[in-house]
Amino acid sequence: MSTTTDARREAPAGERIADWADGRLGIYSLAKANMRKIFPDHWSFMLGEICMYSFIIIILTGVYLTLFFHPSMNEVVYDGSYVPLQGMHMSEAFNSTMHISFDVRGGLLIRQIHHWAALVFLAGMFVHMMRVFFTGAFRKPREVNWLFGFLLFVLGMFTGFTGYSLPDDLLSGTGVRFMEGAILSVPVVGTYLSFFLFGGEFPGGDFVARFYSVHILLLPGIMLGLMVAHLILVFYHKHTQFAGPGRTNKNVVGMPLLPVYMAKAGGFFFLVFGVIAVIAAIASINPIWAIGPYRPDQVSTGAQPDWYMGFSEGLIRVMPGWEINLWGHTLVLGVFIPLIIFPSVLAAIAVYPFIESWVTGDKREHHIADRPRNAPTRTAFGVAWITWYMVLLIGGGNDLWATHFHLSINVITWFVRIAFFVAPVLAFIATKRICLGLQRRDAEKVLHGRESGIIKRLPHGEFIEIHEPLDAGARYKLTAHEQYKPAEIGPEVDENGVARKVSRTQKLRAKLSKGYYGEGNQIPKPTAEEYEEITSGHGHH
Amino acid sequence: MSSQENSESLPEAQAPAHGAVEHAGDPFADPGLPAHKPRIQDIDERAAKRSERAVAFLFFLSMVATVGFIASYVIFPVDKIVFIFPFGHVSILNFALGLTLGVALFCIGAGAVHWARTLMSDVEMPAERHEIAAPPEVKAQVLADFKQGAAESGFGRRKLIRNTMFGALAMVPLSGVVLLRDLGTLPEKKLRHTMWSKGKALINMNTNEPLRPEDLLVGSLTFAKPEGLEEDAEDFQTQIAKAALMLVRIKPEDIKDKRELEWSHQGIVAYSKICTHVGCPISLYEQQTHHVLCPCHQSTFDLSDGARVIFGPAGHALPQLRIGVNDEGYLEALGDFDEPVGPAFWERG
DSSP states (O other): OHHHHHHHHHSOHHHHHHHHHHHHHOHHHHHHHHTTOEEOOOGGGGHHHHHHHHHHHHHHHHHHHHTTOOOOOOEEEOOSSOGGGTTOEEEHHHHHHHHHHHTSTTHHHHHHHHHHHHHHHHHHHHHHHHHHHHTTTTSTTOHHHHHHHHHHHHHHHHHHHHHHHTTOBHHHHHHHHHHHHHHHTSTTTHHHHHHHHHTSSSSTTTHHHHHHHIIIIIHHHHHHHHHHHHHHHHHHHOOOEEOBTTBOTTEEEEEEIIIIIHHHHHHHHHHHHHHHHHHHHHSOOOOHHHHOBOOTTOOOTTOOOOGGGHHHHHHHHHSOOOOEEETTEEEOHHHHHHHHHHHHHHHHHHSHHHHHHHHHOOOSOOOEEOOGGGSHHHHHHHHHHHHHHHHHHHHHTHHHHHHHHTOOHHHHHHHHHHHHHHHHHHHHHHHHHHHHHHHHHHHHHHHHOEEEEEEEEOTTSOEEEEEEOOOHHHHHHHHOSOOOOOOOOOOSBOTTSOBOOOOHHHHHHHHHHHHHHSTTSSOOOOOHHHHHHHHTTTOOO | OOHHHHHHHSOSOOGGGGSSSOOTTOTTSOOOSOOOOOOHHHHOHHHHHHHHHHHHHHHHHHHHHHHHHHHHHHHSOTTOEEEETTTEEEEHHHHHHHHHHHHHHHHHHHHHHHHHHHTSOOOOEEEEOOOSSOOHHHHHHHHHHHHHHHHHHTTTTOHHHHHHHHHHHHHTHHHHHHHGGGGSOOOTTGGGOOSOOTTOBEEETTTOSBOOGGGOOBTOEEEEEETTOOTTSTTHHHHHHHHOEEEEEOOGGGOOOHHHHHHSBTTEEEEESBOTTTOOBOOEEETTTTEEEOTTTOOEEETTTTTEEEESSOOSOOOEEOEEEOTTSOEEESSSOSSOOSSOOTTTO
16 A cells, blocks of 8 residues: 555656546557557658648638638728728728738738648648559558548648638639639529529628638538548558568558657648748738729739639630520530539549559558559559649640740640640650650669679770679569559350350450550569579670 | 459569568568668767757757747837848738748757757667458457347337338438528529619719710720619629620721621620629720630630620620610610620520
């Protein structure tokens, strides 16, 4: 009895608090599993961190902004300190944003950090998603987390859109009008959807308040949940790693969370925040005072959405204005088709992991990140998708391309219309060839060694370059990747001459599998025999 | 697609062959984790001290910057604009607060990362992964438990309970759907009508004065609103979103469309300013060709030919407003638009 009390008295305060918490929350078991958890190191693994930290920055600054912003469309006359707009009619939303920008000390800084962080957040998610895509980190067991991440990206886009529409300025109002036009194009219910969204006719007096609750509560609430789930799964699955000496599919090699990654990742939050704060100090973003309050009958040239909405803008700009009028109804294909392609562009990349796993039929866990060259078809598909996206971004800024590069807007529009179909195909073919070339180079390096740059003259006058053999680690790294064989559907008739039933999906799968892994679609890895033969003496190439 | 077929196309051996065990004769075997290479800080205490000072300096700099932030907040007025090369004219308060905050944050991060990279152990170590799927006995246990639970509930056996429960659960969200009804009024014919009607004078948007035909010269573009629509009206935005009008004067002989000429007054034609694509206001006018361009998506309309679409994504011509002159010599509307203005919609027809 007395010994236990003594022991308790002797324990330092920190331990006693930890004991208290452990008795209620079980923190010791939690810490046992996670405190020294191993994380592998690679620069590309920090892309996701940028997203997480910019999201936290957005929440922090966003809360501050809600203290001053009035989400109301009541009309007021401006009498704040920015002289050029004094006496103008504007909504209370615009007025309070002006107040934040000009009368609240540091308000402009927080506004700009908030907006810059949003751009960084979306850009970070885009690049992070591409990292996961090109290294095949979406494969089992991480498909669900891929979808969580994808949803975060899509929700991030809409949170951004509803956010930059809140100040009710001329630029964002034009974007909202565009959205209204797009909703109106939906067959049968479009008009009703628009009236329900805007509380009647556009613009009405409701949408700022409605966007506000969506922007600060509904979407970020869902996103916070998804992000926590995303992180829990990252912890649970453990991180992927690139193949290397001692790094296999069964382990994870790196440094522990405490102290190295606590310091690195924790420090990285401050780095991201610091950089965004400096950007907000020196680069103005969304200067609503220069744009003015929204009026449905006014517009400025060069109107652009934030970058992540640019591809939808491209779709709407390059689409021919098809309209079908039948039986007293209008099918607004010129707007509705882009509205359908918009989610399809995103869905194309989201469903890819499931297509690939169907083609390979692979049910095993994968924890080794692929080098993009070793999955040529996947890499080519990814580059084709990015090309598609970029073509649409060009379309979304066709007026800026025209004015900045003195080009005809009609020519740019036609270029985008054609490139929408052609460019991804070209990108696919080119990427695949490059990947195969790089695979050949790897095989060459493994078999013949590294070019040393040393030129040697042989007794009979011939010049050769000395190749240095790779060490075991480098050889392993270049040959650790797996190569699938194409799936066979077998003969159409069985051994008794009876026609086998081969379903169409099976045929398709076999065809795709051949396209992925058939002859000429991947370069066979060097074999031990080849290696022995070349290194056993007579070859010095 | 039998499982056998699948396994045939998979690579032969996955991880086990790639273990750290050296395979005799396999030139591509995994040599195992390389030995740890010490950093300068691991072997030279002076280098470690230097790193320590660098980290401490960064943390100290952060403190200084925070003091700078607070000082800037107090010192600089909120409305002071200064010229700072190369950023141009900037708000000094925003500039100072942002830079000091940025430095204060960045230095904490840089210090922490430098500390981790140079002074904390950089020995890499492996941790085992474990298969995520449960072992068969766990799965069997769970399935058995589930079966027992389901059987105890009588869910499968008492169909009446099951079906009514599904019915109730399917119906109860309807209340939520019904509640959404009052989000907005019904469209009715609202998109078909604007504020324009017979006899309403055309008011110059800039001067707020009624327009006379002689105010409009060939080559100029003028914006107008209907008489009685004031900027401080509660529904101004909603009304102007439909009623915004643009006027140009074209030589009558240059007007190619017959109806357009009929609806004009001495070559003055009035068209809806709202683009028929997705509703941007059209604002760019090319005098020589009488083309107008929507700056949002570049739909181009020929005002001398019934405002038909000549380029871009718009699907139909701009609606024309029939105009004339009243007794006092002012321009007036001779009715509302005879078709809906702005973007097309399902009921437009």
